[in-house]
Amino acid sequence: MRSRRLAWNRDDVGRGFWKFGIHRGGPCTQGSRASRTLENGEDASDGPDDDIFISLAKCLFNSIQKLRSRAFADVLPDPKPRSERVAWRPLVTSRRTAPEVWAANSARRYGGCRTALEPWVNLQRKQAANFTPAGQPRREEAVSALCWGAGGETQILVGCADRTVRHFSTEDGRFLAQRHCPGGEGTFRGLAQADGTLITCVDSGILRVWPDTDKQASLDPLLELSVGPGVCRMRQDPARPHVVATGGKENALKVWDLQGSEEPVFRAKNVRNDWLDLRVPIWDQDIQFLPESQKLVTCTGYHQVRVYDPASPQRRPVLEATYGEYPLTAMTLTPGGNSVIVGNTHGQLAEIDLRQGRLLGCLKGLAGSVRGLQCHPSKPLLASCGLDRVLRVHRIQTPRGLEHKVYLKSQLNCLLLSGRENWEDEPQEPLEPTKVPPEDTETDALWASLEAAAKRKLPGLESTQEALQTRRRKKKRPGSTSP
Amino acid sequence: MAKAGDKSGGSGKKGLKRKAPTEEPQEAAVAEDETTESGAQPPKATAFPPGFSISEIKNKQRRHLMFMRWKQQQRKEKLAAKKKLKKEREALGDKAPPKPIPKTIDNQRVHDETVVDPNDEEVAYDEATDEFSSYFNRQTSPKILITTCDRPHGRTVRLCEQLSTVIPNAHVYYRRGLALKKIIPQCISRDFTDLMVINEDRKVPNGLILSHLPNGPTAHFKMSSVRLRKEIKRRGKDPTEHIPEIILNNFTTRLGHSVGRMFASLFPHNPEFVGRQVATFHNQRDYIFFRFHRYIFKSEKKVGIQELGPRFTLKLRSLQKGTFDSKYGEYEWVHK
Numbered sequence: 027m028r029s030r031r032l033a034w035n036r037d038d039v040g041r042g043f044w045k046f047g048i049h050r051g052g053p054c055t056q057g058s059r060a061s062r063t064l065e066n067g068e069d070a071s072d073g074p075d076d077d078i079f080i081s082l083a084k085c086l087f088n089s090i091q092k093l094r095s096r097a098f099a100d101v102l103p104d105p106k107p108r109s110e111r112v113a114w115r116p117l118v119t120s121r122r123t124a125p126e127v128w129a130a131n132s133a134r135r136y137g138g139c140r141t142a143l144e145p146w147v148n149l150q151r152k153q154a155a156n157f158t159p160a161g162q163p164r165r166e167e168a169v170s171a172l173c174w175g176a177g178g179e180t181q182i183l184v185g186c187a188d189r190t191v192r193h194f195s196t197e198d199g200r201f202l203a204q205r206h207c208p209g210g211e212g213t214f215r216g217l218a219q220a221d222g223t224l225i226t227c228v229d230s231g232i233l234r235v236w237p238d239t240d241k242q243a244s245l246d247p248l249l250e251l252s253v254g255p256g257v258c259r260m261r262q263d264p265a266r267p268h269v270v271a272t273g274g275k276e277n278a279l280k281v282w283d284l285q286g287s288e289e290p291v292f293r294a295k296n297v298r299n300d301w302l303d304l305r306v307p308i309w310d311q312d313i314q315f316l317p318e319s320q321k322l323v324t325c326t327g328y329h330q331v332r333v334y335d336p337a338s339p340q341r342r343p344v345l346e347a348t349y350g351e352y353p354l355t356a357m358t359l360t361p362g363g364n365s366v367i368v369g370n371t372h373g374q375l376a377e378i379d380l381r382q383g384r385l386l387g388c389l390k391g392l393a394g395s396v397r398g399l400q401c402h403p404s405k406p407l408l409a410s411c412g413l414d415r416v417l418r419v420h421r422i423q424t425p426r427g428l429e430h431k432v433y434l435k436s437q438l439n440c441l442l443l444s445g446r447e448n449w450e451d452e453p454q455e456p457l458e459p460t461k462v463p464p465e466d467t468e469t470d471a472l473w474a475s476l477e478a479a480a481k482r483k484l485p486g487l488e489s490t491q492e493a494l495q496t497r498r499r500k501k502k503r504p505g506s507t508s509p
Numbered sequence: 510m511a512k513a514g515d516k517s518g519g520s521g522k523k524g525l526k527r528k529a530p531t532e533e534p535q536e537a538a539v540a541e542d543e544t545t546e547s548g549a550q551p552p553k554a555t556a557f558p559p560g561f562s563i564s565e566i567k568n569k570q571r572r573h574l575m576f577m578r579w580k581q582q583q584r585k586e587k588l589a590a591k592k593k594l595k596k597e598r599e600a601l602g603d604k605a606p607p608k609p610i611p612k613t614i615d616n617q618r619v620h621d622e623t624v625v626d627p628n629d630e631e632v633a634y635d636e637a638t639d640e641f642s643s644y645f646n647r648q649t650s651p652k653i654l655i656t657t658c659d660r661p662h663g664r665t666v667r668l669c670e671q672l673s674t675v676i677p678n679a680h681v682y683y684r685r686g687l688a689l690k691k692i693i694p695q696c697i698s699r700d701f702t703d704l705m706v707i708n709e710d711r712k713v714p715n716g717l718i719l720s721h722l723p724n725g726p727t728a729h730f731k732m733s734s735v736r737l738r739k740e741i742k743r744r745g746k747d748p749t750e751h752i753p754e755i756i757l758n759n760f761t762t763r764l765g766h767s768v769g770r771m772f773a774s775l776f777p778h779n780p781e782f783v784g785r786q787v788a789t790f791h792n793q794r795d796y797i798f799f800r801f802h803r804y805i806f807k808s809e810k811k812v813g814i815q816e817l818g819p820r821f822t823l824k825l826r827s828l829q830k831g832t833f834d835s836k837y838g839e840y841e842w843v844h845k
Contacts, residue, residue, distance in 0.1 A: 044682070044695075156631070163631070165638045327837065353837055371839045395830070395839035413830060413841045415623070415763060433622045435631045435763065437841070 157199065171217040172442045176238070179444050183224070185214035191224060209234055209247070215274075216260025220267035223248060225284070227260035227272060235284060249284060253277070261313045271322055273310030279324055281336060292336035297343060312357040314366065316380075323380065325368050327353035331378055347383040349376050356399040358408070360422060367408060367422070369396025375410060377422065389420045391428050398441040411438035614794070623762045632763065636770070640725035644702070644774040651775055653679040653703045654696055659686050662712040667737055669707060671819045675788060675801050676775055677752050679705075689718075689833050697722055703775055704833070707732070717823060720833045721771060726841065727833045728771055730797075730823040737819055745803050745815030751784020752777050753801070759792040764842055768797075768825060786817070797823040 158167075168187040175181030175193060181202075182194040191214075192204040205224075212229020219225070219238070227233040231254045234247035253260075257274040269291070273279040279294040297306050309327030316323060321344075322334045329350050332343035352370040359366055365379045365386060373392035376385055394414030401408050406422040407429065415437055419430040563579060566572040598605045610616070625632050636642070643649045653676055655669050661684070673679040689706065696704055701722055708716030714735050720727040738744065755776050760769030772790050785805060791798045801818030828842040829835070 163634055355839070371837075372843050373840065373845070390845075393843055393845060394841045413839060435629070436635055 155199075157194065157201070169439055171214040172440045173217045173219060174442065175219055176222070179446070182442060183217055183219060185217045185226065187213050189214070189228075191217065191226065205236070206245075207234065207236060208245075209250070215257045216262075216270075216272070218260070218262035218267075218270065220262065220284075225260075225262065225270060227253065227257055227270075229255075229257055231255045231257050231272075231274075231277070233260065233270070233272065233282070251282060251288060253280065253282075258309070258311050259313050261315065263315045265315070265317065269315075271313045271315065273313050273324055275309045275327070276307070277310070278308055279310055279313065279322065279334060281322070292334070293341070294334050294343070295341035297346070309353070311353065311355055312368075314357055314359050316359070317363055323357065323359075323366055325354040325357040325366075327355075329354055329370065331357075331366065331368060333380060345380065345383060347378055349378060349385065350374055356396045356410075358399040358401045360401050361404055361406060367399060367401065369399055369410060369412070371395040373412060373414065375399075375408075375420070387426055389422075389426060389428075391418050391420070391431070392416075394437075397437075397439050400441060400443040402443055403445045409441055409443045411441045413437045417441070621762055623764065625761060625763055625766055632766070636766065639770075640721060640723070641770045641774050644778075645770075647778055649702055650777055651678060651702045652700060653705060653775060654692075654701045655679055655681045655705045655707070656684045656692075657706065657714075658708045659684055661707075661709050664712060664735070664737065665707055665709040665714045668714050668735060668819055668821075671738055672705070672707075674748055675753070675818045677750070677777055693720070693722070693832050714821075718833065719771060719775075721774065722832065724831060726767065726771065727829045727831070727838070728768060729826045729829070729835075731826055733822050733824070735819065735821040738817070741816055741820065743816070745817050748786055748801065748803070748817045749784055751781040751786055752779060753784065753786040753788045754780040754782070756787060756789040756791075758790065760790075764825075764828065765792060767828065767841070788818075795824060797825070799823065 156163075166186070166188045167190075169184055170187055171185035173183050175183050180196055182196060184192045184194055184201075186192065189208060190204050190206050193202045194200070195202050207224075207226050210228040210230040210232030214226055215229055216227040216233075217225070222238050224236040224238045225233070226236065231252055233251040233253050235249040236247050253272045254274070254277040256277050257272055258277075259274070260270060260272045263269040263271070268284045269281060270284060271279060271281045278296060279292075280290040281292040283291045296308055300306055307328060310324045311327050312325050314323045315321075316333075320335065320337045322336075323331065324334070325331050329348050329352060331347045331349065331354070333345040335344045338344065349368060350370050350372070352372045352374070354368045354370045356369045357366055360377065364381055365377050367375060367377045367389075369375045369392070373394050373396060375389035375392060375396065377387050377389075378384070379386050389408070389410075392410060392412055392414060393416075394412045396410055396412045398411045399408065401422070406424075408420045408422050409417065410420065411417045411434075415434055417430075417432045417434055417438065418428060421427055421429050563572060563575045566575060636645075644651065655673055655676075657665050657669060661669075669681045673681045684706075689704075693704065703722055704718075704720040706718040706720075707714050708718065710716075715732055717730040717732045718727060719730070738747070753776065755773060757769045757772060760766060769790070769792075776788065784803075786801070786803050789798070789800045789802070791800070799819075799821050800816060801820070802814045802816050804812050804814045806812055824844075825842075826844050827840055829838045829840050831838050
């Protein structure tokens with residue numbers, strides 16, 4: 027009995043585990059205590075008796091602490107006045123689903139994945155083309171953040187695991203430039219672009235603003251802030267590009283104004299201690315700015331969705347809802363603006379209404395942890411990607427269901443959804459719309475062969491462009507005098 | 510009326526070999542006419558109202574009788590149809606149409622797009638750099654820790670011991686109420702590569718958690734049909750210390766590849782063919798059957814096998830990225 031209790035409360039699993047096991051020639055037959063080898067700089071004078079005394083003391087201390095925290099559990103706290111109570115706190119656990127599959131529609135989206143391939147998915151033909159910066163994919167170039175670059179939706183900024191940010195052009199279909207963004211440790215947790223500057227934030231909490239010039243000479247950041255360790259997300263306000271919010275594990279939500287002072291504009295406060303008078307831990311996994319107001323929504327690893335209002339004097343969350351029992355990893359706003367869709371590590375997607383704090387419905391299909399979610403700005407479509415290597419597009423309203431599903435062979439980290447409206451009317455990329463129809467059929471065949479060859483990489487794409495050029499030359503010959 | 514009643518009573522008794530009564534409301538009328546002609550003619554079936562079914566008969570014995578009669582009728586018809594078809598085929602000879610393929614569950618499956626193409630470069634690169642690559646590059650050799658849930662009973666303990674004889678370099682430790690999350694860092698520091706935890710419910714092992722150690726995925730299986738050595742009929746003698754070969758069948762999809770590699774990394778890379786022992790993980794319809802055999806080649810094509818070792822069936826419930834953390838870990842695949 028005593029040895030079992032000792033085993034619980036020590037940080038070491040316990041010599042008993044390794045000693046008394048039924049093992050075959052294992053490494054841990056330590057024999058008697060007197061003959062054991064000294065570990066971790068222990069004194070030879072520490073006899074076995076002192077050891078037991080110290081562990082007993084630790085054991086007592088731990089149990090006293092536990093008792094203290096539970097001592098007043100049976101005494102109910104005084105009811106808080108109504109104004110101070112949080113507006114609603116429903117426990118949302120029900121799931122309703124209405125699966126239905128719709129006819130194919132066309133869309134275009136970009137996704138980043140763990141091995142630095144950037145699948146560009148054309149759902150009109152259910153094809154994905156991979157783009158790699160250097161021909162062969164490498165795990166060091168795993169994409170951890172994606173955002174749109176300057177000038178509409180023609181450029182994408184790709185943040186890789188080796189701390190470089192690459193510029194990718196969607197029209198040309200290739201990587202244009204790259205810049206190395208050193209400082210701090212960990213991967214990129216947020217990437218944003220504002221007025222010709224590049225904002226990056228890494229895991230260890232270093233937020234830097236870089237001048238976005240083509241020259242690689244300037245390596246010094248314009249501004250550097252330390253946000254706090256363990257950052258999980260940095261998000262830029264789409265309405266005010268110089269305002270940025272950060273949050274993470276044991277790192278409360280902070281809103282920074284990059285043109286203002288070095289202190290955060292809004293620093294959130296943790297909620298009150300729970301009914302056992304224990305501190306509620308913080309783990310902000312994703313942040314979104316609500317449009318047309320200063321409010322922010324966060325989703326946490328402790329399955330809570332919280333709304334903060336910097337305009338109100340209250341630093342604590344204004345509204346809170348919970349969903350499920352697993353950490354929420356991704357979140358996006360719906361086109362209506364009244365609800366958010368969250369995804370958790372079990373692949374469950376739920377739409378939560380922010381006005382009432384209740385669950386509107388769930389979306390089925392994902393089998394792995396949700397890593398990226400994005401809604402289309404006007405159409406009721408949601409793109410989701412996750413660790414189960416499949417990109418899915420769901421329809422959110424009337425009726426709720428899966429629309430497209432594309433298998434991409436690597437685990438997906440993030441995605442970007444293009445907000446363009448008329449996909450159906452656009453001709454195929456990257457051809458000009460003035461091409462003669464026979465050539466179009468040839469390119470159709472080319473696309474089909476690309477699909478059949480299962481993911482050609484950049485060399486493959488180049489060869490198709492060359493083929494197009496030779497054909498153009500051939501067409502010129504009969505009528506022209508030039509060689 | 511009485512006559513009809515008598516006749517129906519009579520024909521009911523004689524009607525043991527007659528046609529099913531469900532078919533004839535009209536024949537009842539015909540029967541009435543025909544009974545007047547000759548007694549030698551076999552009386553037709555009894556009169557039943559239209560829309561009558563055998564299940565409406567209240568008397569169980571009578572109902573059973575009617576049903577048996579109907580079944581025999583059906584069987585006869587089926588046999589006759591088969592014979593006719595066979596005769597037609599023989600008559601046609603070479604010109605006969607090809608035999609239709611019977612529908613099985615495996616035939617009717619929708620093609621799974623995640624099936625891995627052997628020439629796929631992306632998947633090959635992914636596998637060359639994932640958590641198992643150090644095993645497949647021969648940089649690490651496996652060392653397994655087998656343990657159970659808290660307070661295991663006899664069957665589970667014996668299964669652990671037998672598994673430790675099947676898997677080379679496996680060590681069994683008794684779990685004394687210790688948290689897995691605390692055991693894992695200690696295992697890593699003692700160079701274990703895999704952790705197997707056998708869960709038990711009501712004295713019977715029913716679950717398996719397999720965690721690849723430095724930072725590898727954790728698979729949670731449901732275990733069923735566990736047979737220990739003494740419950741296996743016609744088995745061979747106990748397995749020797751030779752390193753067995755491994756057979757992994759049907760792990761074709763991307764998820765199957767991950768799980769298959771996990772099983773492969775339990776065994777050392779260099780099988781000793783002298784020992785003639787083989788461990789098989791056969792995946793069929795998402796159930797993985799584990800068997801351990803000793804084989805001997807009697808001639809070029811004939812093999813004799815003896816089943817040794819424990820046998821069990823696994824079904825994957827979830828594959829979690831990272832070491833065991835069921836609450837806060839990220840799942841690659843969850844059975845839904």
